[in-house]
Amino acid sequence: TSPPFLLLSSNKGNTQLPPSPHQSMLLLCSTTFPLLYTAQGANYVASVMNRTAGGLSFLDRQFKLNTREDAEELAKEIEACPDLIYLELRGNTIGIEAGKRIAEALEKHPELKYALWSDLFTGRLKNEIPPILRSMCSSMMRVGTHLTELDLSDNAFGPIGAEGIQDFLCSPSAFDLKTLRLNNNGLGAGGVIIANCLLTAHHNAAAAGKRFALKTFVAGRNRLEDPGAVALARAFKTLGSLEEITIPQNGIRKDGIEALAGSLRFNANLRVINFNDNTCTRNGAMAISFSLGDLAQLEVLDLGDCLCRANGTTAILAVLVSRQFPKLREVNLSGNELPAVVIKHVLSTWQKRLGSTKLRVTNNGFGGEFTDLAEEIEQRGLEEIIDLGNESDDEGTASEEEDDDAEDEMDEEDDADDDHADEEEEEHSVEYEESDEEDNTSRQGSEEEDKGVDKHDLTAALAGLSVHRATPAPAAPPAAAAAAAA
Numbered sequence: 001t002s003p004p005f006l007l008l009s010s011n012k013g014n015t016q017l018p019p020s021p022h023q024s025m026l027l028l029c030s031t032t033f034p035l036l037y038t039a040q041g042a043n044y045v046a047s048v049m050n051r052t053a054g055g056l057s058f059l060d061r062q063f064k065l066n067t068r069e070d071a072e073e074l075a076k077e078i079e080a081c082p083d084l085i086y087l088e089l090r091g092n093t094i095g096i097e098a099g100k101r102i103a104e105a106l107e108k109h110p111e112l113k114y115a116l117w118s119d120l121f122t123g124r125l126k127n128e129i130p131p132i133l134r135s136m137c138s139s140m141m142r143v144g145t146h147l148t149e150l151d152l153s154d155n156a157f158g159p160i161g162a163e164g165i166q167d168f169l170c171s172p173s174a175f176d177l178k179t180l181r182l183n184n185n186g187l188g189a190g191g192v193i194i195a196n197c198l199l200t201a202h203h204n205a206a207a208a209g210k211r212f213a214l215k216t217f218v219a220g221r222n223r224l225e226d227p228g229a230v231a232l233a234r235a236f237k238t239l240g241s242l243e244e245i246t247i248p249q250n251g252i253r254k255d256g257i258e259a260l261a262g263s264l265r266f267n268a269n270l271r272v273i274n275f276n277d278n279t280c281t282r283n284g285a286m287a288i289s290f291s292l293g294d295l296a297q298l299e300v301l302d303l304g305d306c307l308c309r310a311n312g313t314t315a316i317l318a319v320l321v322s323r324q325f326p327k328l329r330e331v332n333l334s335g336n337e338l339p340a341v342v343i344k345h346v347l348s349t350w351q352k353r354l355g356s357t358k359l360r361v362t363n364n365g366f367g368g369e370f371t372d373l374a375e376e377i378e379q380r381g382l383e384e385i386i387d388l389g390n391e392s393d394d395e396g397t398a399s400e401e402e403d404d405d406a407e408d409e410m411d412e413e414d415d416a417d418d419d420h421a422d423e424e425e426e427e428h429s430v431e432y433e434e435s436d437e438e439d440n441t442s443r444q445g446s447e448e449e450d451k452g453v454d455k456h457d458l459t460a461a462l463a464g465l466s467v468h469r470a471t472p473a474p475a476a477p478p479a480a481a482a483a484a485a486a
Helices: 021-028 039-049 068-080 096-106 126-142 158-169 190-207 225-239 254-264 281-292 309-322 340-354 367-379 406-419 421-430 432-448 455-466 478-485
Strands: 006-010 013-017 055-057 086-088 114-116 149-151 179-181 216-218 244-246 272-274 300-302 330-332 358-360
Touching: 068 096, 096 126, 126 158, 158 190, 190 225, 225 254, 254 281, 281 309, 309 340, 340 367
Parallel strands: 055 086, 086 114, 114 149, 149 179, 179 216, 216 244, 244 272, 272 300, 300 330, 330 358
Antiparallel strands: 006 013
């Protein structure tokens, strides 16, 4: 009769912990099997449990559910749970008929808030996935479920996967959505569908006298490219409620980055910006710098491997050291082909203005100055703050004379890319497995842009880094101010 114990897995081995009252209720929902979590799952679901009264996790059970009969036991367990606030199905695989049976079970639980359904379709054909998603989402819509979080990451369902959830995202069941995770799905053109759904949800909620206030959007490794980025930028600008935008490794280039940068200032409560491994170039980085001054709540800025280069990075740093960012914890500017002079000029001001904020600048172009820079950082006592990485990983000093007209060439390449956008989207939707190779190919043209350093502009900018200038921040746009007040 005593409540079961929660079995957690960590690097230190398995430890049985007595449950809190709300954990006891959670565990009583599933007495047939002990809840065994991986380290990642334990931390993630535990964070949800701290905010919820109960739910079920079938994390990494490796169930292969094809038929209704296969799903019967799991469905009955869902139906029997007295308070299904969250349902985690990650690490299993379900087919169309099994999905229908689980969908029926979901109709018993309009109280569901967290649908944690990542890595749910391993081994399934892409055309199987939309019907499964429609079944499960339709059940939630039918009984008036109002989700707070939807996690469909690591399902690799391609553009057609977006079609499986678009009706749900536009429905009242999504009006309370705060977190949408679609990481590693190869959305491609589906990114535009998702963006349009967010806009529709915003307008539908407003018509119903409510506010669609999405806070977290995660969609890394989706081949969004410029069309998806531009569409999402329009949605982000309209919503004005985002606190985290995480979209690394999406093949986004200058035009997409500039559009996204323009949307940032309309989301005054942004805490996390992660554009890692896209292609900002100098112009994209400068566009980002124009919006940073309005983001006083910023905690993490990740522009690693974005090819911001010297001028773009200097523009970013100039804003960071001259404005107030009291919550800033980490800035990642690794892999941006930076010369040592950029970091040398910011050391003193960084220490005075940003205190313990960590700055990662590994894998750059410090070349023969790496050792001198490392020694200066050590002398200032900043070795725990500024991470140079290993000298063996440094990419060496880039030539300042190389490719002076590369930015014009890049613009021409972008125009050519636009002419073939539809063909590329179709190709991407068929061959998702080649994503890493194609993303690298899309960056090759960008490798040539902005290789040289505009000495005049850089010298002026670096001079500004050395002396703190108390420049007042410009007034936030009305939409951003309204979002902050809300």
